[in-house]
Amino acid sequence: MIASAIPAVPNIFKGREELVEQGVHILCQQSLRFLAILGAGGMGKTSLALHIMNATSVKDKFTGTCYFSPCELFEYAESLIQGLLHIMKLTMQENKSKHEVLFDHLQAACEDVLIVFDNFETPWNHDDSIAIKNLLEKVAQYEKVSLIVTMRGPDGPADIPWEKLGDQSGIPTLAPVPAKEAFKAFAGNKLQNSDESESQIDSLLHQLEYVPLAIRLSAQHVKRVPLKALIKMWEKDKISILTEPTKSGRLTSVSFSIELSIKIFKIEGRTLELLSALSFLPDGIPFWVENLDQMFPEEGLSVSFY
Ligand SMILES: Nc1ncnc2c1ncn2[C@@H]1O[C@H](COP(=O)(O)OP(=O)(O)OP(=O)(O)O)[C@@H](O)[C@H]1O
Numbered sequence: 260m261i262a263s264a265i266p267a268v269p270n271i272f273k274g275r276e277e278l279v280e281q282g283v284h285i286l287c288q289q290s291l292r293f294l295a296i297l298g299a300g301g302m303g304k305t306s307l308a309l310h311i312m313n314a315t316s317v318k319d320k321f322t323g324t325c326y327f328s329p330c331e332l333f334e335y336a337e338s339l340i341q342g343l344l345h346i347m348k349l350t351m352q353e354n355k356s357k358h359e360v361l362f363d364h365l366q367a368a369c370e371d372v373l374i375v376f377d378n379f380e381t382p383w384n385h386d387d388s389i390a391i392k393n394l395l396e397k398v399a400q401y402e403k404v405s406l407i408v409t410m411r412g413p414d415g416p417a418d419i420p421w422e423k424l425g426d427q428s429g430i431p432t433l434a435p436v437p438a439k440e441a442f443k444a445f446a447g448n449k450l451q452n453s454d455e456s457e458s459q460i461d462s463l464l465h466q467l468e469y470v471p472l473a474i475r476l477s478a479q480h481v482k483r484v485p486l487k488a489l490i491k492m493w494e495k496d497k498i499s500i501l502t503e504p505t506k507s508g509r510l511t512s513v514s515f516s517i518e519l520s521i522k523i524f525k526i527e528g529r530t531l532e533l534l535s536a537l538s539f540l541p542d543g544i545p546f547w548v549e550n551l552d553q554m555f556p557e558e559g560l561s562v563s564f565y
């Protein structure tokens with residue numbers, strides 16, 4: 260289960276040359292051991308970590324000992340440590356706790372070890388005990404250990420001097436040119452070449468704010484729906500083009516697209532609260548056009564259709 264949750268290094272990966280280079284440079288310095296790749300969902304943090312981890316000079320430094328831990332599987336410190344033992348192929352020993360087995364292994368390491376804690380927001384936000392923080396800080400204490408953490412949000416976890424890629428809010432969205440290259444690569448040969456379609460793609464990508472996941476999900480639709488129709492879908496029902504109809508999961512699901520929409524459409528404050536409340540009503544609000552104003556008289560809610 261853990262092995263199948265480890266993603267392949269993505270083939271289609273555009274516009275991140277500089278960030279990969281910075282990440283590799285940081286990890287290859289003797290004094291810097293902690294790299295944080297932060298930002299909102301779907302920005303490409305995991306993809307970036309995989310590319311950094313697979314760079315030749317990183318492989319040369321961490322000879323054979325790069326571990327990738329898909330932390331979205333681990334909600335608690337206990338399961339995280341169990342997962343680490345599994346990934347490192349360590350077996351339990353008599354009279355030793357899991358922690359001791361892990362820490363003895365890290366203590367005994369002669370070569371540099373790289374551990375990638377991917378999607379660390381899952382245990383970090385879920386396990387509100389001090390155990391996750393303690394575990395991470397203890398792992399970071401071993402001299403031979405370097406860490407990459409990818410996490411949604413602007414701050415790295417625990418009291419660890421992280422080197423962050425990007426700016427204060429994390430890694431940026433793609434620049435327009437690589438975003439378009441990525442869109443075309445994901446769409447494959449279904450795109451016809453014309454000046455009109457070029458400007459349609461430009462406009463769509465602009466509206467998607469160049470977020471990698473949104474680019475991939477929308478490009479998937481071009482395989483089945485002509486670009487013109489896709490743009491109409493976007494104008495009419497923005498969320499539906501940000502889902503992959505045949506699969507479900509963090510990178511394909513409606514719940515993700517809602518989260519992404521919250522970011523893209525800058526839904527916040529009272530509107531976000533209202534949407535959260537509505538999501539608990541099984542049938543929504545009956546006759547909402549008439550009733551919404553009465554339910555929230557002081558909000559002055561306007562009704563918009565799309
Ligand atoms: N530079 C890029 N060029 C093209 N596609 C990209 C790029 N970066 C990411 N993607 C694609 O975008 C999608 C989301 O990427 P990824 O899983 O790395 O994001 P994430 O920030 O880790 O998301 P989450 O916060 O949900 O973990 C993936 O399908 C990935 O292939």
Ligand SMILES: [Mg+2]
Pocket residue numbers: 304305306377378409
């Ligand atoms: Mg990720």
